Amino acid sequence: MAEIRIKGIRKTFGKVKAVWDVDLTVQDREFVVLLGPSGCGKTTLLRCIAGLEQVDGGRIFIGETDVTDLQVRRRRIAMVFQSYAVFPHMNVFDNIGFGLRMQHLPKPEIEERVQATAELLHIEELLERYPAQLSGGQRQRVAVARAIAVQAEVLLMDEPLSNLDALLRLEMRAELKHLLDELNTTVVYVTHDQVEALSMGDRIAVMKGGKFLQIDSPIKIYDHPTDRFIGSFIGNPPMNFLTARLMDKGAFVQVNETKLPIGPEVADRLRATGKDTIWMGIRSENIDPMDVHAEGTLPAHVLVVEPLGSHNLLTAKIGDAIIKVNDHPDSDIRPDQDIWLRLITEKIRWMDKDTGQAIN
């Protein structure tokens, strides 16, 4: 059993609150991704779990053990570093076997486990090589092999794919996901790449300014961001946000000059905030562009059309706001054209204009 429980962790560097009063429980064998922009504290939190940073407050439990004051090597964790940190003075075999040697395992067992791990990562041909003779992708595999060879209950990964080029990253992402599924270890995985987070995690913990904004399944994070920041951070293109005015006691919202009807249940929620204007968030794929006017549609003016193969991405102007819209790849809509946008009402997410938080 290796559940990770983090309670009220704080870590400051000088006056900067890198991680501030954070709680998180990672279930046994769960894959949790810490996601956020650089400087949000995700790596610091991971390093606190590893014991590479001393926390200023709070406790960390791995399984039933309070590891807060334990040395790194007593925490029964393994870690993959962003720079891979493959020891340059040891060959691949010695790198993978390093942790096993530190456990003083008998030599035959070390050999057997290094061999097995190397095969798992398809680097069994490279065991005699030194890191300087390896490509970036191969080094990355060695780093992963070294971490899983010790069969720790907790595997910590700090942006392990960020130094790979785009194509290799895509390939390694799937392979890593498959591998980690098989291993059944508890994984905490740090990344700033939202696609990686969405594709790999059981749950995603979105961080900003040293705090968690939302901890949810990828689909919830994508579809129901609890915060405007998350909507605009996750997804490509990010979620569109339009300013809407509450009209007729919440029966309609008005965007620029257009009134859009909303359901009574939504109306109740919006009215309860007591605010006149709110953010209306909607993703580009939940908007239908049309070249003729229809009831309940927003007039817009196309600025740019980007054909992306699977769809065309439109950049259009609504009043002063810019909006991104997905269009059919064989659509006739051209730049500088007036269009009308139909929003899929149930996909609209409402956020408080001041706090940015979702209105539920």
Add this chain to the structure above:
Amino acid sequence: MNPKRMKLEPYLLLLPSTIYLVLFFAWPMIQAFSLAFQTDDGQLTLSHIQRMLNDAAFSEAILTTIKFIILIIPIQFILALVMALLMMEHLRGSNFLVYIYAIPLAVSDLAAGIIWFSIFTERGYLNSFLSALGLIDKPFIFLNYTTPWPIVAVVLAEVWRATSIVFVILVAGLQSIPRDYTEAAEVFGANYLARIRHVILPMLKPSIQVALILRTLLAVQVFAVVLALAGRGVKVLAAEAYRWHGEYRNPHMAAAYAMFILAISLITALFYLRALRSTEQSVL
């Protein structure tokens, strides 16, 4: 690792060096002060300093030191700059060049003195060379201290030996200047000299500062080169300190000379730091 031990670790690691430098660096400095400004029974006095100032050798030593600074440093800087710029040209065999140019770094001032003595001595290589060219028929006595030749010999020996340190500091500085700047200047039509003057030299300022300070300090302390080349004929400050200590057994006077060397060292260091003040933070 327990958090409290973690905080203590760097201090524990620094402790031995700190103790050592206090014992064998700071403490002798203070001792030097008291030697220079105290009588044997502990009274404060300026008598040692006065005696030094009135010493005939003192003014001579100062004059020589000033001559050295004025003659050696500009030559060294120009030569070192040329050497450093050559490194930036990516010549073939430039690794070999760096090694050769750096050899004098490891040559002691004594060895340099002896080497140049073999050149300048009466039956030395310079006279042999001149006679081979038919310019002289009997050896010319260069190292006669009634002529300026001993000074020339010391200057050459010092330029030969200590230009490398300036060279290394300048190359280190040059390497930290991004190529973009000089390339941009080139694109905007600056020729080679203009690029040196308007781009490279201003950006090298911190390195030049360090090198100037270091060089002046070394020039003030010059000792073995002079002794090896000119014997006692040319007087310099460090040799005077040595003489007062070793021959006249007067540590007070020796310390007075030492304090004087320290004073000019610190004054020149401060002078350069001010004169070449740059926006970049640079320390010695």
Add this chain to the structure above:
Amino acid sequence: MSKTFLPSRLIGRGFTYLTAILIVLWILIPIYLITVAAFTPREMIYDFPKELVPKVFSTDTMRFFLGAYKVLESFRNSVIVAIISVVLSITIGAPAGYALARYAFRGKDVYSIAILSTRAFPVVILSIPLAVTFIRWGMYDSVFSVALLHVAMALPTTILVTSSVFLGVSRELEEAAMTLGCSHLQAVLRVVLPLSLPGLAASAIFTFVLSWNEVFAATILTLFNRTLPALLIVQIDQSPIAYRFAGGFFILIPAVVFMFFIRKYLFTLWGITLK
């Protein structure tokens, strides 16, 4: 940097190489001359004019020098002083260098600036009061005292250089070792040390050369137990020319050889300009 130096690229390039070679000659010719002098037979050393290309090679002069009074003893002293200096400066300096490279702590800036500013203090000033102190402690005229002073001279550089050497070993490597079961000390011994060995060796050689070359303090602090440079300088104007030439060559050689081994670390060792 520049591809064209003079109007014509080719002439410019040729001129650049010429300058580079002239400077090489300027540095190598004096070394060549002292070498020739040191291997000229003793009875030919006063010959005039001297041959610039030697016709006779002889170890006579060198043997004369090494057999001269106290030379071998001083040579041994020099080696002992240098070895003590190397061992002490690395054992005291490297931990400090490690602390500067790896930790952020209060007082770090003050410490670094203090270390850097020691370079503005001339050695002369240290030797005279230390001589007085060592006489008082009964430690005067011993190789150990000379070594103590040489360590004081070498320590600041050792600290700065080892710190940059340790900085060159990624912190993540050390941390990786810790996540794989090493204690901090084990991680330093098994990962950081092997990787920084060449740099530490360079720093050690630097100290060796500094100590081997140092004249002033060694002269002030010794009377009978001279180091080789001290022995040479105290009798420089009474000794025969053959003795001087051979002595000069003898103290020059280790320097040139060592320089070869630390050529990669030149800029770390001598190019220190902290930003």
